[in-house]
Amino acid sequence: MLKGTEILSCAQMRAIESAAMASGEVTGLELMERAGRAVAGQIRLRWPKPGRVTVLCGPGNNGGDGYVVARRLHRAGWRVRVLGLENTPGPDAAKMKRLWQEIGPILPLEANLLPTAPDDLIVDAIFGIGLTRPPEDAIAALLTQLADVTNPLVAIDCPSGLCLDSGRFLSQIAPRAVLTITFDSLKTGHLIDAGLEHCGKVIVADIGLSHWRRYRQATRPDGKDVTLPRRITSHHLRISDLDPDTMQQLGKQSSAHKFSHGHALIISGMAPGAARLSARAALRVGAGLVTLCPEEPPLDIPTPPDALMRRWLDEPEDMAHALQDTRVTALCIGPGCGIDRAAALLPPALAARGPCVLDADALSAIAIDPNLWDALHDGCVLTPHGGEFARLFPDLTRRLSDIPATGPAWSRLDAAQEAAARSGTCLLLKGRDTIIAAPFEQARIVTSLDTPWLATAGAGDVLAGIITGLLARGFNPFDAASLGALIHAQAARLFGPGLIADDLPDMIPQVFRQMGV
Numbered sequence: 001m002l003k004g005t006e007i008l009s010c011a012q013m014r015a016i017e018s019a020a021m022a023s024g025e026v027t028g029l030e031l032m033e034r035a036g037r038a039v040a041g042q043i044r045l046r047w048p049k050p051g052r053v054t055v056l057c058g059p060g061n062n063g064g065d066g067y068v069v070a071r072r073l074h075r076a077g078w079r080v081r082v083l084g085l086e087n088t089p090g091p092d093a094a095k096m097k098r099l100w101q102e103i104g105p106i107l108p109l110e111a112n113l114l115p116t117a118p119d120d121l122i123v124d125a126i127f128g129i130g131l132t133r134p135p136e137d138a139i140a141a142l143l144t145q146l147a148d149v150t151n152p153l154v155a156i157d158c159p160s161g162l163c164l165d166s167g168r169f170l171s172q173i174a175p176r177a178v179l180t181i182t183f184d185s186l187k188t189g190h191l192i193d194a195g196l197e198h199c200g201k202v203i204v205a206d207i208g209l210s211h212w213r214r215y216r217q218a219t220r221p222d223g224k225d226v227t228l229p230r231r232i233t234s235h236h237l238r239i240s241d242l243d244p245d246t247m248q249q250l251g252k253q254s255s256a257h258k259f260s261h262g263h264a265l266i267i268s269g270m271a272p273g274a275a276r277l278s279a280r281a282a283l284r285v286g287a288g289l290v291t292l293c294p295e296e297p298p299l300d301i302p303t304p305p306d307a308l309m310r311r312w313l314d315e316p317e318d319m320a321h322a323l324q325d326t327r328v329t330a331l332c333i334g335p336g337c338g339i340d341r342a343a344a345l346l347p348p349a350l351a352a353r354g355p356c357v358l359d360a361d362a363l364s365a366i367a368i369d370p371n372l373w374d375a376l377h378d379g380c381v382l383t384p385h386g387g388e389f390a391r392l393f394p395d396l397t398r399r400l401s402d403i404p405a406t407g408p409a410w411s412r413l414d415a416a417q418e419a420a421a422r423s424g425t426c427l428l429l430k431g432r433d434t435i436i437a438a439p440f441e442q443a444r445i446v447t448s449l450d451t452p453w454l455a456t457a458g459a460g461d462v463l464a465g466i467i468t469g470l471l472a473r474g475f476n477p478f479d480a481a482s483l484g485a486l487i488h489a490q491a492a493r494l495f496g497p498g499l500i501a502d503d504l505p506d507m508i509p510q511v512f513r514q515m516g517v
């Protein structure tokens with residue numbers, strides 16, 4: 001079973017924290033001290049020589065953490081300036097504020113007091129998971145300037161202004177951290193949308209809450225119910241999270257023959273190179289047999305790989321006939337297919353109700369034909385990029401482009417989950433934060449911020465092919481899509497600069513070796 005690391009919503013984090021405190025085994029003050037200690041520790045690890053630091057403390061507990069960091073860095077020999085507010089925060093943060101005031105002053109939290117020396121460290125402890133609305137007035141002015149400075153910025157929980165549920169900033173002000181230290185678990189906002197880029201390196205600090213993680217969706221130890229707005233949990237999937245069962249399923253047994261690994265049909269069309277990329281990827285990922293289905297007689301195409309089978313498939317009846325062969329275990333329609341051809345072939349393809357990947361032109365065809373939409377089923381994997389998603393789900397996309405007035409903001413994760421529920425299919429929303437959602441499943445996120453060379457023509461066709469190959473081999477749609485996204489990103493990562501789509505399938509053997517398949 002593919003799993004990954006569970007990601008929490010802010011509400012879940014609060015539920016866990018409040019369960020821990022309700023148990024009486026730990027106080028909020030202790031948690032704050034641990035949080036601040038973890039942040040100061042990470043700073044000292046990365047900047048071992050004490051220097052100058054300005055700590056920006058906001059009105060709540062994120063600010064409380066900041067006062068702890070200030071105290072601990074001061075004790076370690078750093079020259080610490082603290083900018084803060086005159087408000088009286090909650091009791092824990094108020095106590096930490098007083099402890100700092102025994103050491104040094106608190107200057108006003110104003111833009112003109114940001115450090116002028118370019119190397120001074122800045123710690124952002126203004127807002128964390130408690131942000132509910134866009135920053136205003138003096139704090140907005142300060143954050144605007146903070147977004148422009150070149151000093152290294154260390155964020156406590158997140159760069160301030162970021163909604164940790166959606167990864168979206170609640171205004172156009174978007175500071176960028178080099179390092180973010182968060183507590184107990186990653187939150188969705190660290191991994192998706194702007195959060196992925198603006199958090200820098202994210203460290204998850206253990207502050208001793210793991211024992212209470214089971215209260216993320218349940219009743220607290222004191223019997224009180226915690227009502228949480230988010231229904232479905234999500235997981236961050238990385239190569240290092242793959243389990244032995246998945247590895248075994250990806251490997252091949254010596255006793256098996258080619259049909260034990262399935263037979264994938266890849267529909268080719270007006271741009272046959274795209275379908276060939278998909279087909280090559282399906283072969284590389286281990287489908288036993290891959291047949292490319294062009295609309296012209298296939299003997300006229302003497303192109304590699306020679307391991308590909310070819311079958312002329314022109315009319316819808318040809319499709320229906322091809323799918324009568326029970327050895328065909330997956331189908332891919334879309335890459336380079338042409339919208340008209342996709343529209344003509346989709347009715348028999350969907351009527352067969354077998355595993356199939358619908359990409360590119362197939363998605364465009366579905367977006368304009370309600371009958372095709374109605375024929376979608378739970379064996380389908382839809383693989384839209386943002387533009388295709390917008391054509392299929394214009395209302396969901398509109399919600400994503402509004403600047404949110406309150407948190408938690410509507411997110412790409414919400415959009416993908418809603419789209420999966422509506423379509424009744426597995427849906428993979430492509431991006432550097434690829435989101436895989438399926439009805440009644442926990443969503444998965446595969447991040448690939450470090451693979452900029454994936455932005456190249458044909459990369460999506462390869463992804464469609466990898467997923468098709470995995471479907472052909474018997475992976476369920478949700479696992480095939482998740483694993484496909486992971487293998488695809490890792491192939492790009494291993495190849496590095498200079499990557500073109502043709503290189504991706506040929507990196508799969510190296511990815512497999514690295515995974516221990």
Ligand SMILES: NC(=O)C1=CN([C@@H]2O[C@H](COP(=O)(O)OP(=O)(O)OC[C@H]3O[C@@H](n4cnc5c(N)ncnc54)[C@H](O)[C@@H]3O)[C@@H](O)[C@H]2O)[C@H](O)CC1
Nearest residue numbers: 017031032060061062127128129130131132133134135157
């Ligand atoms: N288990 C944990 O995760 C722990 C987290 N800690 C830290 O606590 C913060 C969350 O603290 P909280 O007080 O709830 O919220 P913030 O500090 O993020 O926000 C402060 C405060 O500000 C108000 N507010 C919201 N939006 C605005 C705005 N636009 N303008 C002005 N004021 C605003 C809101 O009412 C909040 O109350 C978490 O991130 C961690 O850093 C613990 O210290 C340890 C355990």
Ligand SMILES: [K+]
Nearest residue numbers: 124127156158
């Ligand atoms: K912060």
